[in-house]
Structure formats: structure tokens, C-alpha cells
Amino acid sequence: MGDNRISGSGEAKPMRILTGIFLDTGCLEELRKYHELGVIRGVTTNPTILSREGVTGGWPGIERRCKEIARLVEPLPVSVEVTSNDPQQMLEQAITFSEWAGNINVKIPIHGPDGATENLKLVHELETRHDIRINVTAMMSAQQGLLAAMAGATYVSLFAGRVNNMGYDSRQELRRLRNLLDAFDSPAKIIAGSTRETLNIVEWFEAGADIVTAVPHLLETMLVHPYSKETVRQFLEDGARLHQEPAVGLARAAA
Numbered sequence: 001m002g003d004n005r006i007s008g009s010g011e012a013k014p015m016r017i018l019t020g021i022f023l024d025t026g027c028l029e030e031l032r033k034y035h036e037l038g039v040i041r042g043v044t045t046n047p048t049i050l051s052r053e054g055v056t057g058g059w060p061g062i063e064r065r066c067k068e069i070a071r072l073v074e075p076l077p078v079s080v081e082v083t084s085n086d087p088q089q090m091l092e093q094a095i096t097f098s099e100w101a102g103n104i105n106v107k108i109p110i111h112g113p114d115g116a117t118e119n120l121k122l123v124h125e126l127e128t129r130h131d132i133r134i135n136v137t138a139m140m141s142a143q144q145g146l147l148a149a150m151a152g153a154t155y156v157s158l159f160a161g162r163v164n165n166m167g168y169d170s171r172q173e174l175r176r177l178r179n180l181l182d183a184f185d186s187p188a189k190i191i192a193g194s195t196r197e198t199l200n201i202v203e204w205f206e207a208g209a210d211i212v213t214a215v216p217h218l219l220e221t222m223l224v225h226p227y228s229k230e231t232v233r234q235f236l237e238d239g240a241r242l243h244q245e246p247a248v249g250l251a252r253a254a255a
């Protein structure tokens with residue numbers, strides 16, 4: 001990934017590699033649509049998304065859908081989240097997911113539901129000893145993101161929409177995390193997630209995210225503009241008129 005490059009504001013600034021828009025979905029139809037447009041660079045899922053998309057049947061059902069998604073967008077990365085909070089089970093699930101497809105990476109929450117902190121130990125172990133790419137998820141602050149990056153996570157996911165929901169400006173957290181990762185030369189990629197409105201996508205990139213993972217319907221409103229519709233309609237109507245009217249100039253020349 002990372003084939004989209006933008007330069008900084010001045011000549012002296014180095015180019016920063018962006019990885020672009022991911023789709024936050026488990027819906028194959030939506031994925032196919034936006035993948036065919038060539039505008040997505042990866043996929044994120046989580047247990048809530050898969051269950052909302054009607055995935056049932058326990059592990060066989062989860063495995064089938066995740067493999068379908070991975071095959072559909074290969075070689076783009078796909079995040080699959082562990083469904084347990086038990087360290088041994090998380091380790092086993094992570095190894096299993098990574099064996100389902102080469103482009104699957106594993107989502108591990110920053111910590112447990114009661115604040116148990118062993119998850120980063122697992123992140124470190126999976127990245128360094130098992131060579132499995134990890135996306136640390138469910139983070140609400142730059143300081144969490146810094147620790148996840150320090151533990152060796154490939155992706156650090158800030159749930160920017162949820163940060164906004166709590167009354168804080170997620171762009172400040174994203175800027176702060178960007179500055180911290182740059183200051184430490186961290187290779188971790190910042191994912192901004194929990195999109196709530198179309199504007200989130202551009203404003204979170206502007207705030208320093210490498211990736212924004214967007215729900216599909218926001219890409220529709222990002223792409224389709226009422227004035228573009230009207231303009232194209234006008235071109236098509238005038239184009240049709242060109243074909244209907246007699247070719248006056250040509251007729252005169254022939255006479």
C-alpha cells in the first residue's frame with residue numbers, strides 16, 4: 001500500500017506516505033462496488049459489523065465471511081478482530097486469523113473491558129515473535145495510540161467519531177498522535193475510525209490520519225454532488241441536441 005503520496009507545504013519537507021480510505025464493513029456487495037471503483041486501500045471489520053451484516057453460524061460463519069472479504073480485496077489489508085478477552089484465546093484467534101489469508105491482520109483492543117492492561121504484551125508478542133500484523137483498536141486518545149505504536153502495532157486505530165460523541169475534538173487527538181509518531185519515527189499507521197459524517201473523511205486526513213476507515217454510504221455522498229449531476233445532465237442534453245440539429249455549416253459548404 002502507500003502508493004498515494006502528498007508533499008508537505010514547503011519544498012524542503014519530505015513526502016509523507018498515505019494509505020488512503022479503508023471500508024469499515026462486512027458487506028460483500030458494498031466492498032465489491034467500491035473496490036471496483038479503485039478508491040479503497042483496505043477493509044476493517046469488528047464483531048459488531050459482522051453481526052450487523054448477518055454473519056451467523058459461529059466460527060465457520062465468521063471464517064467464511066472473512067475469507068470472502070480477504071479474497072475479494074486481495075492484496076489489500078483486512079482487519080479481523082478477536083472475539084475474546086482471554087489472553088490465550090486472543091493469541092490462538094490471532095494465529096488462526098492470520099492463517100486464513102495472507103492479507104488478514106488482527107485487531108486487538110487497547111485493553112480489556114475493565115482496564116486490564118495485558119493486551120499490549122500480546123500485541124508486542126504477535127508482532128515481534130509471531131510476525132503477525134496487528135491493528136490496536138478501540139482507542140480514544142493520542143496517548144493510547146503512542147503506547148500501541150511503541151508496543152509495535154502496525155496500525156493504531158483512534159475512534160475519532162466516538163471521541164467527537166464525547167464532546168472532544170478528535171482532530172486535536174489525531175494531530176497530537178501524528179506529531180508524536182513522527183517525533184519518534186514510528187512506522188505505525190494511524191487509522192481514524194467511527195466515521196459519522198462525510199466531512200470526517202477529509203478532515204481526519206487533514207489532521208494527520210494515514211487511513212480513514214469509512215462506512216460505505218459516506219463514500220456515496222463524498223462522490224455524488226447535486227451540482228455535478230446537474231452539470232452532466234446539461235452536457236448530455238446539449239450533446240443529444242448536437243446530434244439532432246441539421247449540420248448547417250456542413251450543408252452550406254456542400255452547396
Ligand code: E4P
Pocket residue numbers: 024044045046048049137157159161162192193194195213
Ligand atoms: C474501526 O476499525 C472500527 O471498526 C469502527 O470504525 C468503529 O466504529 P463505530 O464507532 O461506529 O463502532
